[in-house]
Amino acid sequence: MSEIKIKDKSIAVPGETLAVGMDTLPGAGTYRQDEKIIANRIGLAVVEGRTIKLIPLSGRYIPKTGDTIICKVIDVGFNGWRLDTNSAYSAMLPIKDATSDFIARGANLTQYYDLGDYLVCKIVNVTSQKLIDVSMKGPGLRKLKGGRIIEVDSNKVPRIIGKQGSMVMMIKDAAKCNIVVGQNGIIWIDGEPLNELLAIQTIKKIEKESHMSGLTDKIKEFLEKNGNAKN
Amino acid sequence: MTYKQRIDGRKFDETRPIEAKVGVIQRADGSAMFKIGNTWAYAAVYGPRNLHPKFLQDPQKGVLRCNYNMMPFSSSGERVRPGGSRRSKEISLVTGKALLPVLNLEEYPNSVVDVFIELPQTEAGSRCAGICAASMALADAGLKMKDLVCAVSVGKVHDKLLIDLDYSEESYADGAVADIPIAIMPNSGKITLLQMDGEISKEELIKLLEMGKKICMDIYEVQRKALKEKYQEVEA
Numbered sequence: 001m002s003e004i005k006i007k008d009k010s011i012a013v014p015g016e017t018l019a020v021g022m023d024t025l026p027g028a029g030t031y032r033q034d035e036k037i038i039a040n041r042i043g044l045a046v047v048e049g050r051t052i053k054l055i056p057l058s059g060r061y062i063p064k065t066g067d068t069i070i071c072k073v074i075d076v077g078f079n080g081w082r083l084d085t086n087s088a089y090s091a092m093l094p095i096k097d098a099t100s101d102f103i104a105r106g107a108n109l110t111q112y113y114d115l116g117d118y119l120v121c122k123i124v125n126v127t128s129q130k131l132i133d134v135s136m137k138g139p140g141l142r143k144l145k146g147g148r149i150i151e152v153d154s155n156k157v158p159r160i161i162g163k164q165g166s167m168v169m170m171i172k173d174a175a176k177c178n179i180v181v182g183q184n185g186i187i188w189i190d191g192e193p194l195n196e197l198l199a200i201q202t203i204k205k206i207e208k209e210s211h212m213s214g215l216t217d218k219i220k221e222f223l224e225k226n227g228n229a230k231n
Numbered sequence: 232m233t234y235k236q237r238i239d240g241r242k243f244d245e246t247r248p249i250e251a252k253v254g255v256i257q258r259a260d261g262s263a264m265f266k267i268g269n270t271w272a273y274a275a276v277y278g279p280r281n282l283h284p285k286f287l288q289d290p291q292k293g294v295l296r297c298n299y300n301m302m303p304f305s306s307s308g309e310r311v312r313p314g315g316s317r318r319s320k321e322i323s324l325v326t327g328k329a330l331l332p333v334l335n336l337e338e339y340p341n342s343v344v345d346v347f348i349e350l351p352q353t354e355a356g357s358r359c360a361g362i363c364a365a366s367m368a369l370a371d372a373g374l375k376m377k378d379l380v381c382a383v384s385v386g387k388v389h390d391k392l393l394i395d396l397d398y399s400e401e402s403y404a405d406g407a408v409a410d411i412p413i414a415i416m417p418n419s420g421k422i423t424l425l426q427m428d429g430e431i432s433k434e435e436l437i438k439l440l441e442m443g444k445k446i447c448m449d450i451y452e453v454q455r456k457a458l459k460e461k462y463q464e465v466e467a
Contacts, residue, residue, distance in 0.1 A: 011458070011459045011462045011463065011465065013370060013379065013454075013455050013458045013459065014333070014370050014376040014377065014378055014379055015333075015376075015377060015378030015379055015416070015417065015418040016418075016455070017418070029375075031377070038377070038418070040335065040375050040376070040377065041370070041373055041374065041375050041376065042370045042371065042373060042458060042462070043373075044462075044465060056373055057373070057462055057465060058260075058261065058371060058372065058373040059260065059261075059372060059373020059374065060260055060278065060279060060280070060372075060373070087279075088278065088279040088280050088281055088282075088339060088341075088342035088343075089281070089341070089342070090281070128340075129290055129340050129341065130339075130340060130341065130342075155373075211464055211465035212464075
């Protein structure tokens with residue numbers, strides 16, 4: 001029987017031994033060395049049945065297939081657009097995945113998406129060399145017009161979205177803003193200036209207090225208190 | 232005259248007071264501070280991020296760039312001329328080489344991880360303090376790494392073997408001095424940095440390495456505590 005060396009839901013630092021024995025399995029963020037399972041990064045250790053995994057608490061966004069992200073157009077080429085993904089790697093948006101409109105050969109691509117435009121897109125493929133293919137075909141994927149962009153820690157995005165989008169829905173209702181949250185930590189907010197400000201304040205608060213329990217109630221209270229004052 | 236007692240009254244196997252903190256630079260992806268006596272090191276890590284010029288990119292693994300810098304007012308002697316020097320270039324290189332063995336950079340091909348180490352004040356042992364700070368900052372940046380790195384200087388002053396030399400001991404004039412900075416991966420006990428200035432016998436070197444390893448485990452505890460402190464509120 002293997003021995004688990006660390007308390008469930010406690011912080012592990014790189015190199016820390018999490019468990020000893022062969023019947024526990026190394027999950028994400030851990031590796032096995034002989035009998036031991038060792039932490040591969042800093043994170044929250046979670047024991048799930050027979051596996052131990054680490055939930056990352058910090059770090060840059062690492063692109064993953066299936067993520068919906070908000071990107072900025074940084075270059076326009078012959079076959080498509082190059083996008084900044086807020087990670088170490090840029091993404092390619094080919095013409096055929098960009099729009100369902102007919103685009104004539106040799107057309108000026110900037111009339112669809114110009115440099116500096118922000119797009120909501122989905123990652124369809126990430127290669128071992130971290131070449132990223134994105135697509136604009138799907139529900140909710142579009143060019144963002146107006147509004148403002150803020151950046152948050154990509155590890156906190158799940159808390160900002162909440163269970164089935166509950167948290168972001170609450171902010172949308174209270175601040176009367178349109179909000180799109182990208183999994184790469186880029187958030188687009190569009191509304192009246194004061195409402196936008198409230199949404200930003202709320203999101204920053206969630207980012208700061210993301211680890212606290214009862215966060216939803218706290219944010220609800222915050223929105224009620226500050227929302228009325230401004231409207 | 233033999234070297235009977237250390238000038239600041241420490242025991243021969245005792246370090247100067249150590250203080251460590253993680254997350255001291257908000258804008259950085261990871262950051263840490265490491266103070267040992269009057270030597271203060273701040274490290275900031277950025278990345279993995281896009282690497283230019285493109286010919287520097289490595290498609291098999293990410294690149295680690297280290298930059299060690301003593302601030303102009305940091306030393307107790309002459310003003311340090313700002314900008315790179317032969318010395319800072321060498322220390323940047325050995326710092327990078329001391330940190331590379333713990334990093335799993337193959338997870339980040341074609342990218343770069345930048346480490347900036349700044350020293351606002353120094354009194355010997357600055358490369359070791361820099362390595363300790365940088366290893367904490369790398370962990371704070373959420374990078375994949377096998378272990379932390381702990382570093383300390385050991386040495387011999389006249390006929391005494393001692394730990395964590397300060398400036399007065401490094402420049403002791405009445406006898407031979409050997410100054411040996413070492414860096415260790417605490418969980419495997421492997422050495423990632425070993426340099427020497429001076430002269431020493433084989434037996435004494437082996438003994439010093441043993442002493443250094445022991446002290447590195449204490450430093451590891453300090454680093455671990457500092458890292459956990461930043462994130463402790465996430466627990467429970």
